[in-house]
Amino acid sequence: MADLTLSLAFPSRGLTVLWMLEELGEPYEIDVLDLSKGDHKAPEFLKKNPMGRVPVLRHGERFIWESVAICTYLADAFPDAGLGVPVSDPARGEYLQWIFFGPGTMEPAIIWKTTGDLDAEYQPFASVLDVASTLALALKDREYLVGDRFTTADVIVGAGVMWGTRMMPALPALPELESYWQRLEARPGWQRTSEIFQSHLNG
Ligand SMILES: N[C@@H](CCC(=O)N[C@@H](CS)C(=O)NCC(=O)O)C(=O)O
Structure with a gap:
């Protein structure tokens, strides 16, 4: 049995x-x-x-x-994969x-836009426009969110861009967000993830 099992x-x-996990390259099982059956x-x-x-x-005996x-956690536990930013690195704060x-x-902005009350007097979450334009500004002159390399921050925010522009389209599809996602979805790690996802949806 692999040391890593993902329940999903x-x-x-x-x-x-x-x-x-696909980006990490460590053996894992799902x-x-x-x-629907309440598993x-x-x-x-x-x-x-x-x-x-x-x-x-x-991971081992822990959940x-x-x-x-x-x-x-995975980025920190497997630093050789280069997906994290060490605590000693000045870019750690930006990464977090x-x-x-x-x-x-x-995520709250996307869900609130999709299901919530945008006319509320008090806005508990940022607007999708602020989220999209802030991301667009951050990605204006760079390929990834932190420094010049792909990190876990791109997995998390990239997955959010994918959800927010494709699966639950609430984020304004600004050109910077579109080209960001195109760069990310071309990655072999995402391609394999997408194949696994599709095979389970179809099967
Ligand atoms: N913040 C949690 C959210 C976990 C969560 O709510 N997962 C959903 C699926 S995306 C779930 O398990 N739903 C169970 C249900 O619908 O009963 C995370 O990011 O892991």
Whole structure:
């Protein structure tokens, strides 16, 4: 058995972690849950994640949940893959900023735009326009979010761009976001992820 097992459902946020694992290049296995059958509420699964949600990663004997925490953890646990930014690197703060931007700012903005009340007097989340234009500015003269290389921040924010412009289209598809996603989706790691995703959706 591989040291890493990803429990996920198709479709789900597990896709982001699947992509991270494909970029990481470490051996892993997947354990596919059927949410319609309540696999994620079974007592055995609740021992792995008491929230009863996917994804969950097993690394050795430990279980980690929250997709973005899992990706950040993997980058730190396997530094040779070069997907993280070390604590001692001055760019670490910027790296964490974009990592937290994904679930903390971008995802709520997309979900709020899709399902929420935009006329609320008090705006609990940033607008999708602010999210998209801030990203466009950051990507204006560079290929990736941090420095000049692909990092976990691109997995997290890139997956958010993909969700927010394709699967749950709420983000303004600004040219900078489109070309960013085109660069990311051309990566062999995403291509393999997409094949796995499609094969499970069709199968
Ligand atoms: N913030 C969590 C969210 C986990 C989550 O809500 N996952 C959804 C699938 S994307 C789920 O398990 N839903 C279970 C359900 O619908 O009952 C993460 O990023 O891992």
